[in-house]
Amino acid sequence: MADRPLSDERGVRGDFSCSSWTREQAESISREETNVAPIINPSQTRLDKDLQLWDTWLLRNRFGEVTTIDGWRVAFSLTAPADLSPRDRHDVASIRYFYSRDGKQWECGGELFEGDAYGQRQWSGSAVYDDGDLYVFYTATGHRGDTEITDTQRIAGATTDRVGTATEAVTIEGPWSHEILLEPDGDWYETEGQSEGMTYTFRDPWFYEDPRTGETYLLFEANTPLSETDDTCGDGTDRRQYNGCVGVAVSPSRDPFDWELRAPLLVGTGVNHELERPHVVRHDDRYYLFVSTHRHMFAPGVEGYEGLYGWVADSFRGPYRPINDSGLVVTNPSDAPFQSYSWMVYAHGEELLVHSFFNYYDFAGDSLDEITQLSESEQSRRFGGTLGPTLRLEVDGGRSELLGTLDSWHLPTGDDTLPEPVENR
Incomplete structure (x- = not known):
């Protein structure tokens, strides 16, 4: 794998290996039996008929392991009203939480912040339960009080100790303490x-x-x-349009509200513009870094898909090498190329489990941008708006293979026993 340290004039601190996703690696992306998920049955119903939801994350402990509160599993999702056009959902997104005893039957606990968060709306993040305190990290998008929708993005955090459990429910209440944790520095980010x-x-x-x-x-x-003269696409395309990276900050004090920026962990310069929802899973003494990205975010000359992409390293700081040589771990079938998105991975025994949301089905265009050309009713008809089936994934060093699926909204944790693996088809 080709790794490059950032140049001295950019002031690297912390001995991170800034790994690169190279065009040579990405140009080998291909659908294989080992990485294509099965077709999702469109007849499944939403968890809450009044909501559409998409990006979802499970409650974890400080070490990235899925955890429970008094035996309850807790999930968080971006949500919007069900009667809203799916294309407009990002403009009103709010975080709701869900809870389950068995990882199969889930109940909606309600809106998490109820108006006191930063931003016009809140986008994806993560949640950590630590010694009775709940920490939620989220994207504060736009500024509260703005009259027009804007896409300004800052990284925020909120914490509360008002988490309650009972026989039938989990309650998460305020007051919350919110802080803006990070903003881009203009140098690394x-x-x-x-x-x-x-x-x-x-x-x-x-x-x-x-x-x-x-x-x-x-x-x-x-x-x-990047400088104005940079061009790695080979066809005159300005590579500033394809400059996605996985950023990282460090907390010297281990305080979840105390952060210092560091140089990127992974860069996709000249390859891809959006390396979304990065997360790390430690498995078999290795560190697996995962992101999601869209087909239309790949640079000209790179034929990528909607998919989960991953890298592996022997330490968190890298260097990282792409899984399966290209980085592709999971993608949608060719006749349903946009059926799932926003994959999240967690360890379960000897396997990794992968959940994602049910996106657009009955649609096989070249890009999600084409969805907007459909009528509002057709967009709504084709949007899943709930979690899809959980995928079972085997990883062995730098190789991965899909083993099969579990039901939609089936999110096992702890000692839950999984059925014997079945064929992925």
């Missing part, structure tokens, strides 16, 4: 003013404490500032 690409990204915070070293990190999605 592109500011909104510097952005000239398709979209602007500084979002998706993911808390992780390395159980081997005790070092505490916050991963996030961002873009790297």
Whole structure:
């Protein structure tokens, strides 16, 4: 794998190996029997008929392991009213929480912040339960009180100790303490003013404490500032349009509200513009870094898919090498290329489990952008708006293979016994 340290003038601190997702690696992306998920049955119903939901994350402990509160599993999702056009859901997104005893039957606990969070709306993040305190990291998008919708993004955190459990329910209440934790520095991470690409990204915070070293990190999605003369696409395309990276901050004190930016952990310069929802899973003494990305975010000359992409390293700090040589771990079938998105991975015994949301089905265009050309009723008809089946994944060093699926909203934890693996088809 081709790794490059950032140049001295950018002031590297902390001995991170800034690994690169190279065009040579990405050009080998292909659908294989080992990485294509089965077709999702569109007849499944939403968990709550009044809500559409998409990006979802499970409650974890400081070390990235899925955890429970008095035996209750807790999940968090971005949500919007069910009668809203799916294309507009990001403009009103709010975080709701859900809870389950068995990881199969889930109940909605309600809106998490109820108006006291930063931003016009809240986008994806992560949640950590630590010694009775709940920490939620989220993307504060826009500014509260703005009259127009904006896409300014800052990384925020909130905490409360008002978490209650009973025989029939989990309650999460305020008051919450909110803080803005990180903003782009313009050096390692592109500011909104510097952005000239398709979209602007500084979002998706993911808390992780390395159980081997005790070092505490916050991963996030961002873009790297590049000079005006940079061009790696080979066809005159300005590579600033394809400058996605996985950013990282360090907490010297291990305080979840105390962070210092570091140089990116992984860059996709000239390959991809959005490396969304980065997260790390420690498995078999290795560190697996995962992101989701869209087909239309790949640079010209790179034929990628909607998919979960991953890298593996022997330490959190890298260097990282792509799983399956190309980085592709899971993708949708060719006749349902947009059926799932926003994959999240967690360890369960000898396997990894992968959940995602049921996105657009009965649609096989070249890009999600084409969805907007459909009528509002057709967009709504084709949008799943709930969690899809949980995938079972085997990983062995730098190789991965899908083993089969569990039901939608089946999110096992702890000692839950899984059925014997079945064929993925």
